[in-house]
Amino acid sequence: MIDILEHINAVQRDVSRTGETVTVLMRRSYQAEPAEVWDALTDPERMQRWLMPVTGDLQVGGSFQLEGNAGGEILECDPPKRFKVTFGGENSLLEVRLTPGAGSATDLELEHSMGESPEIPAAPGGSGALWVGPGWDGALLGLALYVTGQLPADADPVEMANSPEVVDYNEQSVRAWIEAIRASGTTTEEDLLNAAKLSLSQYAPDAEL
Secondary structure (H helix, E strand, O other): OOOHHHHHHOOEEEEEEEOOEEEEEEEEEEOOOHHHHHHHHHOHHHHHHHOOOEEEOOOOOOEEEEOOOOEEEEEEEEOOOEEEEEOOOOOEEEEEEEEEOOOOOEEEEEEEEEOOOOOOOOOOHHHHHHHHHHHHHHHHHHHHHHHOOOOOOOOOHHHHHOOHHHHHHHHHHHHHHHHHHHHHOOOOHHHHHHHHHHHHHHHOOOOOO
């Protein structure tokens, strides 16, 4: 069983806006060494255990494609500290940073900045964070379960993502992002609630505001 509230509260979520660019920043600590977390994040054989299959030329200057999801170009890579890629479009930039935490833990920061582009649905102001934030919450959850040995050897991330337990987690994630966006002051309440309804329809279809 997943302790939903424990994992929701383990993530710090921030939203900011500069012009038409919206940025989500997530922080979470993992009980594993930085080299172990880095390997889980970048080894294709391990990624498919907790995220999804990835293909491509996985080096700086190369490209990647997540099966059934986004792809992009690999812009920077400094193992085991950080990597930066485009994600779903040239105006969508994803950077992941790892630093040693307390004891043998690792502190992870995930920053995703989204500018206007045809590839990314338009959402007014900071409410655009609701298109990506809950998805990244799911990824950070999968990574946590994987590096702490809580995923069975035959676990299927796609099946897990559609399980009632994870759908309940998604609902709480959307609600956490609503509060993060509201606290950021980057959009109107009307636009926030409209975006929240669309986000819930994608991540937790039976949930209501």
